[in-house]
Amino acid sequence: MTGWRAFSTVVRWDVAREMRRRSTLAAMAATALVVLFVLSFAVDARRADDPRIRAGLLWVTWILAGAVGAERAFRGGRDAMTDGFLLAPIPRASLFWGRTVSTFLFTTAMSALSIPVFLVLFDASVPSAGLAWLAAVSLLALLGMSALGVLLASMTSSVRGGDVLLRLLMLPVLLPAVAAAVTGTGQLLGGQDPGIRPAALLLAFDLTFLGAGHLLFDHAAEDRT
Amino acid sequence: MSAPAVSARGLAKRFGPREALRGLTFDAEPGRCLAVVGHNGSGKTTLLRILATLSRADAGELSVAGRSLPKESVAVRARIGVVLDDALLPSDLSLAEGLRMHADLHGVPSPEARIAELCERFGLAPRQDDPVRTFSRGMLQRAALCRALLHAPELLLLDEPSNGLDASGTALLDAEIRAHCARGGAAVLVTHDLERVAACADRALHLRSGRIDADGPAADVIRALRGGAAA
DSSP states (O other): OOHHHHHHHHHHHHHHHHHHHOHHHHHHHHHHHHHHHHHHHHSOTTGGGSHHHHHHHHHHHHHHHHHHHHHHHOOTTTOHHHHHHHTSSSOHHHHHHHHHHHHHHHHHHHHHHHHHHHHHHTTOOOOGGGHHHHHHHHHHHHHHHHHHHHHHHHHHTTSTTHHHHHHHHHHHHHHHHHHHHHHHHHHHHTTOOOOSHHHHHHHHHHHHHHHHHHHHHHHHTSOOO | OOOOSEEEEEEEEEETTEEEEEEEEEEEOTTOEEEEEEOTTSSHHHHHHHHTTSSOOSEEEEEETTEEETTTHHHHHHHEEEEOSSOOSOTTSBHHHHHHHHHHHHTOSSHHHHHHHHHHHTTOGGGTTSBGGGOOHHHHHHHHHHHHHTTOOSEEEEESTTTTOOHHHHHHHHHHHHHHHHTTOEEEEEOSOHHHHHHHOSEEEEEETTEEEEEEEHHHHHHHHHHHHHO
């Protein structure tokens, strides 16, 4: 089976299963909503007027919800579908790309659902001219987050306390991407033009971790128990 | 003479300080069933997971279905059918959908007909559209056998395949293993069930603490083990 066919088969069956059970989407959406509601009560309304704070709140929500999705994206030894894919005659790199894209689709759906809630709770608005920019930066950041999450989840899935370890490893590594996304989103929410720099940084981050996953996933997904 | 279905030379595997496999050397021949027996923790399942490409040996040379591991792992996975302690079928999908997923991954031609044939053969046809999560342990084991045979593999790797099976399921399992070997396929049967070894295997390896303790005709190894147990 070619890499492309293997990739499309993994994505198709991942999406088919999620459409049947909706547990990953539900878990991410519930996390995002809870975090947004808690933050809306906890953050001082005057400080939340600062667009950088608002951008930070939005990205904290997406990162926490995205980590839930990443943890569920690879459960070697604990998930029949993942183990079935590992036994299939497909390159492991195709499994990495397939899992990254399906996780990206789920996190994008979660983000799309949470944006209206965020805008209402924090009385924020996005200038119509900046919508394309926000979409591009969000998609780049979510793609990088998905790639990193799937790669790290494959490394930690067979380790005791792997869920906690995944977050401990994922969040610091995400910092450069988060800093770029938060800075750009803050400028946009404040009515400024963020320019191309945040998107370029996120693109570099994505290429780094998509490349690392492509090369390392075969070793990372190996059984270590 | 055809190439061995499995050829292992000095296979070793370590988990931290614990040596799970210590220099195993053996062959499994086409048209034969090789049983691997031993107590819990003797290294049986570790060996099977290495043969199935789910784990990697730390040392030694290994070829499975005529392909070298770990270099040609994709080609090996196309030629093996594996039964582990899990059916490896997503619990939220129906049996037919789960088998269809595996058929897609293996590029099985005419998958619907093949799935229907296997479900019929294993007595699962009336339940093939039910979610896998509603299946009993024995039905899951039958479903796992369907999945393993779906792409007509050259080599069957079976880890305690009789777990949860009733008498008719066990008889079906024995018949499938014998029929597979009669067609020229090979099987590696990991078990502690000496009845299954007697019923299916031509040869047996006895593992003890990661080493081969006995290697010979299945009947001789069983006799030695039963004698040892009696003594």
